[in-house]
Amino acid sequence: MASEHSTASTGPLARVITGARTALFVMTGALAVIWLVQIANWSGDYQLVRDYGIHPRELGELGDVLSAPLLHGTWEHVESNSVPLFVFGVLAAYRGMRRFLALTLLTVLTSGGAVWLLEDSNTVTVGASGVVYGYFGYVVLRGIFDRNLLDTVIGVLLxxxxxxxxxxxxxxxxxxxxxxHLGGLLGGLAGAWVFRDRRAKAAPAAAATAPGQARSAHADLLKELDDLGI
Structure with a gap:
């Protein structure tokens, strides 16, 4: 009886629920930081935008690629980004925080890098929308590369x-x-491949080593799908 309880508590459904809770907590914290930064930015007459926004092709400002997603030029700007950032972020994060953090860094770099390299030199760019597009691209493709039915359905619906x-x-x-936006989207699409679950390819090969193992792997797959309600 104790063994059955332990297996159930670490099954796929339990992992999804735990991952979703962690994702909700992380994205709530991320939005709290963005809104606190916006309050400080607004109270300082948006000086933070001028100091830490992306200034194209200025080598001394290259590090601002990392700070720009936290900054927004108006209240309407931060409001419009908050809901999609939260929704797409939760969907991107619930399968694992290490992949999510690596994905976030990738999309920040590809989005900000595209702006720094190619945007007009007389502009200052801020905002989390590049990261939003990165999460979007990642969630749309992740299930295909991971060979995960639930994530594929989520990607299609999104x-x-x-x-x-x-x-x-x-x-x-x-x-x-x-x-x-384009740089973030390309980063997210690339991230779906770079951070794919390599075990998705290894499982069929391992299952084919013996008939008994194949039947066991098939039964495990059916149990996982049943636990996830699929």
């Missing part, structure tokens, strides 16, 4: 529901950095 945001990765509104 892609279908928010496909319209891809319009903002094309040149258009001069007040919106489409380069930052």
């Amino acid at each position: 892609g279908a529901s928010y496909a319209y945001i891809l319009l903002a990765v094309l040149p258009g509104d001069p007040g919106i950095s489409w380069l930052g």
Whole structure:
């Protein structure tokens, strides 16, 4: 009886629930930091934007690629980014924090790097929208590369529901950095491959070593799908 309880407590459904709780906690904390920074930014007449926003092709300002996602130019700017950042972030994070943190760094670098390299030199760019697009691209493709049915369904639903945001990765509104959006999206798509679950490929080969092992692996897969409600 004790053995059955231990197995259930560490099963796939329990891991998903634990991961979702951690993701909710982390993204709530991230949004709290962004809003606290916005309060400080606003109270200082947005001097933080001028000091720590991305100034294209200025070597001394290259480190601001890391600080720019925390900054926003207006209250409307931070409000518009908060909901998608939270939703996409939770979906990107619930499978594991190490992959999520690595993905976040990748999308910050690809988004900010695209702005720093290619944006007009007379602009200062801030905002978390590049990271939002990175999370979006990652969640859409992650299930395919991980060969995970649940994540594939989530990716399809997310892609279908928010496909319209891809319009903002094309040149258009001069007040919106489409380069930052495009760089973040490409970083997220690449992250789905770079941070894929390598065990997804190893499992079929291991299961084929013997008939008994194959049946056991098949039974384990069915149990996992049943635990996840699939």
